[in-house]
Amino acid sequence: MGDGVLATAIVFAKNENNEQRPARLLLDSGSQYNLITSELCDLLKLKRTPINVKIGSISDCVLEVKHKCELEIPSRNSPVKIRIMCLVVPRIRCEVPKLPFDAKLLQIPSHIKLADPHVERPGTIDIFVGNAIFWSLICTGQIKLNNAGLPLPKTRLGWILAGPMPGPQSKLVTCNVINKINVDNQLTKFWKLEECSLNKKVLSIEENAREYFLTKTVKCDEEGRFIVCIPLKDDNG
Structure with a gap:
């Protein structure tokens, strides 16, 4: 062909x-x-x-x-x-x-x-x-x-x-x-992305610890319900 x-x-x-x-x-x-x-x-x-x-x-x-x-x-x-x-x-x-x-x-x-x-x-x-x-x-x-x-x-x-x-x-x-x-349009999208990254909240050590705890302990049971463990603050925190 x-x-x-x-x-x-x-x-x-x-x-x-x-x-x-x-x-x-x-x-x-x-x-x-x-x-x-x-x-x-x-x-x-x-x-x-x-x-x-x-x-x-x-x-x-x-x-x-x-x-x-x-x-x-x-x-x-x-x-x-x-x-x-x-x-x-x-x-x-x-x-x-x-x-x-x-x-x-x-x-x-x-x-x-x-x-x-x-x-x-x-x-x-x-x-x-x-x-x-x-x-x-x-x-x-x-x-x-x-x-x-x-x-x-x-x-x-x-x-x-x-x-x-x-x-x-x-x-x-x-x-x-x-x-x-x-x-x-391309520049507008770029600046929006930059704005989001600049305005992103910086987490404290304690907030980072709570977030890490939740991601590791949250589970879903057989009926589709979420099981959440509540992090407790120690006496020294």
Whole structure:
């Protein structure tokens, strides 16, 4: 079994002045946020809004993000337009697919218009769409291609290829899981923990002795009742 095909689409990213540029988009239901490369953001002259979040992924790799922006994505194959908010990152990932393949072998029906007409060619990703938008783009309808059983789902951006492919497998395996970490929330939790540790009561020698006595002598009988021995204070205490 070869590498899996990731769901890509060619779209026209548009700014507030209706200026647009073609962009390659990757759909991923396992991610919590949308991303855009800083290069495309600059080309479209999108307004950047300051933000302070961290993106976590596999192996606890964390990327600090300082800006977000909003853009419109019209479909090439339908009148559908979506507006999304994206985190601005230097780079999204390596080329997709990692290895080229012959799309003709898949026997795609001639009337099907793929969302990415060059899906078989390795290319960089400009926009990354997560689960906040992913499921709203999925339509009813799916075709199984060739003997490999590769699914061809229908979306509002066009038909997409997604799933396992026969053939050679690349040595580089990618898992797209993105988790947004809010720095403010993390710092709040940290200070709460610190506050608890600072306000912890320091027990005296006598209080420590009583606590130790209780933990060693408390028992539970067969009826579920607790049996507690009361510590007695000696004459010298």
